[in-house]
Amino acid sequence: MASRLLWASRAASCLRISVSHRGFSTVLKDFKYCDSHEWVKVEGSSATVGITDHAQDHLGDVVYVELPEVGTPVTQGEGFGAVESVKATSDINSPVSGKVVEVNEELNNAPGLINSSPYEKGWIIKVEISDAGQLNSLMDADKYSKFCEEEDAKH
C-alpha cells in the first residue's frame, strides 16, 4: 500500500497534480476553486466549469445532471444547474459571472463522467466571462486543498 501511495504521488507530481493525503481527492494546480466546490479553468475570456473531485466523492454516484441552456447568463455564487445523486439533488454554483456558451451534452447520457473524470470529461459548462476581476476572489489549488481538509475535519 505504501509503495502504491509513493507511485501515485510521483505520478501525480509529474502530472502537476497535488494529491491530498486524505482519501486521494485530487486538486489541479492551474485551476481556480470556490468554496462550494466548483472549479474553473480560464483560457483567455473563456472559462470551463465543473465540480471538484472532493465534491464528487462526497456526492457519490451522480445519476443526473441538470444543465442550463446555451446563452443563459450565470452569476458568480449563484446556481446554474444541479447534480443528483441517490435521492439528493444539489445546486451547482457558478464561480464566475458571464454567459453560457457551451454545455457538456455528454452528461445527459453519462452523468457518471462527473465521478470518473471531474476535471476533464466531466466538465459541465463553458462560460464567456464578463468580469475577469472576479477570479481574484477564488481560491488557488493549495488554498482549496486546505479548505477541504478544514471542512472535513469539522464534521
Next chain:
Amino acid sequence: MVPAAISTSPSVTSCPSRRLSQRKSQSYCRTVSTMSNHVSKSTLSVSVNSIADPDSRTCECFDLHNELVPYGKAWAWQKELVRQKKASIQSGGDCPDTLIVLQHQPVYTMGTGSSEEYLNFDTKNAPFDVHRTERGGEVTYHGPGQLVMYPIINLRNHKMDLHWYLRSLEEVVLRALLSAFSIKASRLEGFTGVWVGDEKLAAIGIRVSQWIAYHGLALNVTADLTPFQWIIPCGLRNRRVGSIKGILREAYSSINCGYVDVLIPGECHLVDIACDALIEAFAEVFQLEVCRKPLTEAFLMGKSF
C-alpha cells in the same frame, strides 16, 4: 392506461382539527413482538446523542398533520422559506431550521432526473396531478393517510454531508416506528428509504441549495396504497410499498387475533401517534428544540402564495 375506477375521495378525510395534546406519544402494540423474521438489522448507523443538548438550536415546527394541503401550495411555501433563509444568511445573520408536517391531497411527484417510463399512465390523462420537482429521486405518490415531513434546514449548522442527512432522515423514521408502534424497520443498503421486509414504508427525496436542504420524507400510515400501483414507485420494479396500518394488521392477523379491527386504533389516531413520534424523533436525531408554531401563522403564510 388510466385505471377505471379512481376514487379521489380520501380514505381519511380531514380529521376534526384538534389541539395538539401534551401527551407523550404512546407506544402502541406492545403485544406485537418482532414484526418480521426477515427484517435485516440496520447496517448503517448514525451516531447521534440520544439526549437533547441543553444548548440545542431551535426549530420552528408547523404541524398541519390533520390538513390535506395542495402540493403546489406546500411547494411554494418551502421555496419561499428557502429564499428567506438564504437571504438571512447572506446578510450575515442566521436562521432557525423549519419543520413542516402535513398530508397532501392525492398527487404524483417526480424528481429532477425522473423518467416517465415509471408512470403507468399518460401524463396528459393522469389520475392525479403530476408535479415535476427539483428534488432527487424518482416518481412517488402522496395522499391522505401519508405523513409528509419537510425539514428546511441549514446543513451548515449540522453536517455538510448529504449522505449523513439522508441516513439521519431514515433514522427519524426508524426511531418513530419503533417507539410508537414497536415496528422494527430497517434500511436497505443502496435503496434510500425505510423498509419492513421488502415493503417500503417511507420514501425520501431532497434538494439542497447552498446547503439549505428541503423536500423531505413521506411515511405511509393509513394511506390507500392503490395509487402506487399506477407508477413504479421510486423506479423500483421488484419492491412493494407498505404502510404502518398494513404492517399492524398483518401482525395481528398472524397471531390469529380475531379482533384486529378493534385493537388497532382508528385511522386518525394512528396518524396522530405517528406524527408525534416523528417530530420527537426528529428533535432527537437533529438535536433541535422543536417549537410548534400556531396554525394561524402557517395559514397566513400559505395564503400569500
